Amino acid sequence: MHNAAFAALGLNWRYLAFEVTPRDLRAALEGARAMRFAGLNLTVPHKLAALEWVDTLDGSAKTCGAVNTIHLETTRGGKIRAVGFNTDADALMAALREELGFEPRGAKVLLLGAGGAGQAAALKFAAENVGALCLANRTQARAKAVADEIKQRFPAVHLMVGWPESAVDLAVNATSLGLKADDPSPLDERQFSLRRAGAVFDMIYRPPQTALLRAARAAGCRAANGLGMLLHQGAKAFEIWTGRPAPLEVMRHALEKSIYG
Ligand SMILES: NC(=O)c1ccc[n+]([C@@H]2O[C@H](COP(=O)([O-])OP(=O)(O)OC[C@H]3O[C@@H](n4cnc5c(N)ncnc54)[C@H](OP(=O)(O)O)[C@@H]3O)[C@@H](O)[C@H]2O)c1
Structure with missing residues (x-):
């Protein structure tokens, strides 16, 4: 490009x-x-x-x-x-706006993953004044470490580690689960139903459609893959x-x- x-x-x-x-x-x-x-x-x-x-x-x-x-x-x-x-975090915001019509200020966000991309996204959502941020990660200690950093730097943000108790405006996948064609969705629907998410963004762009995006579309969510983030x-x-x-x-x-x- x-x-x-x-x-x-x-x-x-x-x-x-x-x-x-x-x-x-x-x-x-x-x-x-x-x-x-x-x-x-x-x-x-x-x-x-x-x-x-x-x-x-x-x-x-x-x-x-x-x-x-x-x-x-x-x-x-x-x-x-x-x-x-x-430029990753600004690009995430640009792709969310462009493809999902999502505005961060005051929104409720569920973020899956607390690796490099997850941490950058979490800090950016906090800096953009989201209303609530739920951090879910396979290794909970890593999500907690990200939450601790946000608490220090952005004390006004309403934070939770784990699955949300109420509906969210946006769910974002920042895990690498989905990179392989037969990977399951990173979102455990027994813990949180996609019917309670307005929009879903998967940072993965190859394959173009992951199990998460298929499930999100089936549940009626607006959905986009990570190509727009890579572009921006x-x-x-x-x-x-x-x-x-x-x-x-x-x-x-x-x-x-x-x-x-
Ligand atoms: N579209 C873009 O422009 C863009 C930019 C950056 C990244 N990405 C994508 O974002 C994803 C994460 O990248 P990264 O740099 O943050 O990688 P990373 O630092 O290696 O982090 C990987 C994350 O995925 C989780 N994970 C890995 N395998 C898992 C599994 N089997 N089940 C559940 N969770 C699992 C890890 O959880 P643990 O903490 O438990 O290990 C961690 O949260 C990748 O798919 C990457 O391609 C896309």
Whole structure:
């Protein structure tokens, strides 16, 4: 999607993928700086380690406690300064608005998963002043740790660890359950019925339809997969690096073609 966007804007830039081990992360980032890359995206498992490497953190990375985008900017003195951003959480909000008409302020949200994506989403929902946030995760201690951080940083948010006792406006899957075609739904309907959810968002985009999304549609919920989130995190990173508006429809088309064929 980035290369399609560069081409559409007539930019002589390239977006390339590199596989880097955690041991080599620092060397790889210093190499990118030395080679005057415009910026980088980072994915699992590098999003936390990058917090320590960058020279400064944008508010988006501070809110989520993770970096998925680095801008290597040239200072007036000619040095290259690394600024860490997080475009995942803003992208989640953009996709929720665009695809489900969801507005976070005052809404009741059930969030499944407390890994990297779950934690970033939870902190973002809290920062956006949701009315209530229920955190459910296979390992409850991890959900509790996220809840403790939210309590400290956003004490006004109504928080619960476990399944909601009443209806919710939105349920979000931030677990990796669903990545395999025969995975069951991460939402245990004996604990919480999808008939009590207005909308369902699954961060997974491949496969395009998970067991959770099938069940959500059958229960009459508005439902969307994670492709829109992937698109918007890329579009936001593109704007950070280039300083120009992202050609969103060009990027959407390239992404859909590359992922779904
Ligand atoms: N659309 C996008 O742009 C986008 C962006 C980021 C992430 N994602 C997706 O979000 C998902 C989570 O990513 P992540 O980076 O947060 O991964 P992660 O840090 O590895 O966290 C994985 C989460 O899934 C849970 N989980 C794993 N296997 C499970 C199972 N069998 N049953 C129930 N829960 C299970 C884990 O629970 P425990 O704590 O109990 O292990 C944890 O909450 C992935 O599917 C990823 O593809 C999508």
